[in-house]
Amino acid sequence: MTTNITGGCQCGAIRFRVDGELGDASICHCRMCQKATGGFFGPYVGAPRQAVVWTRGRLKHFQSSNKVARGFCGDCGTPLTYEYDDGDVGLSIGALDRPAETAPRVQLASSAELPYFAGLAALPVHADDEPRAAAHLASIVSYQHPDHDTAEWPPKP
Template sequence: MTMTGGCQCGAVRFLVDGELGEASICHCRMCQKATGGLFGPFVGAPFEALVWTRGEPKRFQSSNKVRRGFCGDCGTPLTFEYGDRHVSLAVGALDRPAEARFTEQLASPAQVPYFEDLASLPVHPLEEPAAAVYLAGIVSYQHPDHDTEAWEVRRQDA
């Protein structure tokens, strides 16, 4: 199995030539802060099968045991690295995130109290007039969900 992925701006891309491991969501406060979300969604990858095909992530040592990789240009979370040879990838950074099926939740006591209620929230169809007008005006600068020969990274500070 080959899986590709990368950051939002396209400055960092990766390829995994091997089977992905277990996918989990972690509710710990460290994962919440690292992703800016309610939980950290990660899937294991064979360390020796991970190749950075464009750029490399910057890394932050978030604890004595874990480093987290992210794009230095757009900030997209990319990795959860523990030990010398263990890596998990942010599921949202995969080009085909639906292929990483979650099998467990970690650090559940730290989850936000309303997490269980999220699935019951109302869903607004994209065809609703207000949503359709809003979406029609969006021009995405995000890298597509596939590899490209070249990609111009848009930088706001340049």
Template sequence: MSDAARTGGCQCGAIRFRLEGEPFEPSICHCRMCQKAFGAYYAPLVAIGEARLTWTRGTLKYFQSSNHVRRGFCADCGTPMTYEAADGIAISAGSFDDPASLPPVIQFGVEGKLPFVDRLHTLPERHTLDDIDSAPFLSDIVSYQHPDHDTETWPIERPAENKQ
């Protein structure tokens, strides 16, 4: 096992983890169960393999999605965090602080792949602020998302003027 350590967590910061060692197989799953669990066209997952997973903040809530699989998520913000089955645990790729370092190497559940997924890269592209005329609130949006690194405390205090 390598000395690599990766951290991550949910959107609000209530759940944080540390993964020491190299994960096994970053993947994408197209099965309908993963689509629904992630609310997306597919689920990007990272199998932890022999790496050591430590939950450093919070406790997951679980949904038993089948007789063999349970899925962990943050009860505070709803971020999908784990896919857990007899063959191991996989962590949602987007919950890593640096998801770009874990590109997928295989696709699973391709029988459920939506027909347009392979063409997503051909769609027109826009940056977030390109929509400023139709969504003027974007010009002064303040994210309350937990930063992509560990913090000493949670929740992170936000300025009083931004509390709602």
């Protein structure tokens, strides 16, 4: 995959860079990943521990099992890592600056997959350009860190 990947949390307090190749990307349906991400699954991509450089801030960790610690931003709560004691680091795909470049290749813990997961793609889609949706989206002012490195965050007035 791509080298020199960057990413970070939603508020910008934590930023990282991967100097090297990413491993396989996956989604995990286990209950721990569901709870850790607040979503239907945990989307992670592996990176060699020594290749991950934390360029801003420090992770907080929660030991979710005897095997895994999960790193997150202590300020905004963004889930960032899935860490075995003796292996690569799993980085949250959604925390990457360019998540579309990291497609999952496998699903894990399928026995815990939520029963409606397979049907999600068939749900009706509300178009963003529908007048009410477009007006609502145009009224949103994001305070989220941009999807690229910044010299400082938040910006000084």
